[in-house]
Amino acid sequence: MSKQLRQSVQEIEISGIRKFNTRVAGIPDMIKLTLGEPDFPTPMHVKQAAIEAINNDFTNYTPNAGTPELLQAASAYFHDKYDLSYSTNEIIVTVGATEAINVALQTILEAGDEVLLPDPIYPGYEPLIHLMEAKAIKIDTTETAFKLTAEQLRASITPKTKALILPYPSNPTGVTLTLEELEQIAEVVRETGIFVIADEIYSELTFFGTHTSIATMIREQTIVINGLSKSHAMIGWRIGFLMAPEAITSQMIKVHQYSVTCASSISQKAAEEALVHGKDDAVQMRTEYNTRAGFVQDRLTKMGFSIIEPDGAFYFFAKLPDSVPQNSFDWAIELAEVAKVAVVPGSSFSEKGDRYFRLSFAASFSQLAEAMDRMHTFMEKYA
Structure with a gap:
């Protein structure tokens, strides 16, 4: 039967993050610092907007690109936040940033094309590139501070x-x-005429200064991806945004239409509320993540891990000390089984990740403190 299935589908795998998370899920008393999702609840005013939408029977299809009200809210929000100028016909509301990535790649890629990826990188891009019969080219950033x-x-x-x-x-x-750094990259892109797919889903979780979108520099060559999963703790609501010049979005809407028709009507009403009345909902989360990052970095450094300080999001991509003989996968399995702390092996993100692991600090301070204590005890044998 497998001979009748598409070969490129059989060649891709479930992400290493999910596989590892499944592997350790049954271990009791586990502190999971694996999946990348906020530990904050969706803001109450956003949830209330969804409840009202249900009560008002707002449960039909919406226009493919999204409701006019949400598109207008998105246009205003991203202009106010990042000086991006996209009209409502240059924005598509997607089923999360994941669908946005897929739509963008399906729209621009032909078989044999090459797509450049800074490495290490989230593992959700390369399989989609492979399915388009294109080729992912990794650029090693482990020697340039990532x-x-x-x-x-x-x-x-x-x-x-x-x-x-x-x-x-x-x-x-x-x-x-x-x-x-963005201006220098933009100049190369401008000269060579390639596209940039700028995945800015963590833009609101930038700790230092203000996030700058590369689309403000090379708008005609940029496809911007954003969403509300990280900024408003709306992971399960599945609302993303695709933004590009109309010549691009007029083609992307076809792929989006035949993939999902439209995003959830209820989620779109919640998203409208988030963008209009929740412009600063991320501030509390961002402040808390930055505080947690400082605490975790201090503890990990004292254990002997090498760390490059994060500028945003809620991750450390830490390097194992030389005293650890195993690769990161075997080390992470032992950490989970012995210390009851789960982190993601670096090989899930990079071919050069065998000596790294990703730790998510999107967990409560008490959980992080307990996890650091457990890891400290576990690492004593490598001292």
């Missing part, structure tokens, strides 16, 4: 290069790009 440089980008572009995927702040590293 930051893609303009020089690396220029050296990686070939006649087959169609796009660069640029996620910042980054999952799994938490690192973002400065204005000067």
